[in-house]
Amino acid sequence: MAVNSEFGGWDYLFEFPSDYLALVKQCAEGDLGTGFDCDVLMFHSYSHVVIGTDEQSYSCSTSHTSVDDSSDGQPPDDDGDENWTLYNTDGSLGAVWAEDVAYKTGATGRLLATNDFSNTDGDSAYIEYLAYVQAAFGDMPKYYPENFKNALATRLAAEIAMDSKDYKRRTELLTEYKRLARGDYMRVQQRPHGRKRHYTVLEKRTRR
Secondary structure: OEEOOOOOOOOEEEEOOOOEEEEEEEEEOOEEEEEOOEEEEEEEEEEOEEEOOOOOEEEEOOOEEOOOOOOOOOOOOOOOOOOEEEEEOOHHHOEEOOOOOEEOOOEEEEEEEEOOOOOOOOOOEEEEEEEOOOOOOOOOHHHOOHHHHHHHHHHHHHHHHHHOOOHHHHHHHHHHHHHHHHHOEEEEEEOOOOOOOOOOHHHHHHOO
């Protein structure tokens, strides 16, 4: 991705799922106890950057879903593709172009910054995160499930204990948090290109 902010020397940036609330950790898919150094960064604007057929980097200039043909294919194409703009002559700065991907020309939000891939295939970051159960304008906490409210409150209490250097209490709270949040943990592979099933607010409220 091309970004308009410093990202502290991190090698990889990944979008969070649309229902992301808080990162628990980046972990190894095969060993959930193994953690990685990472950070959650806010960017004001970013766009997808891919490697072209000419081994140069191209940034997305028109949001679109890629198709393996001359109109929406890998840049550059012979038809004067308006979806991509030359970003850099160094092709190593882009991601591998893929078919059937929703490429964006610009967006704002939080991104996972990491120097490590952590899934078993070695091509994406594997994370645990707490899902935001409503994620809508005019959000009303009274509709949150009890287990979600309890888990979130316990997690926040653990952070407060950390600030006061009460490490024993923090350990107790984190243990309790893991028990409470078990149903709200979402383990996903964060790929720069690819989308997973997202649920609507109504679906989340009625899921069992």
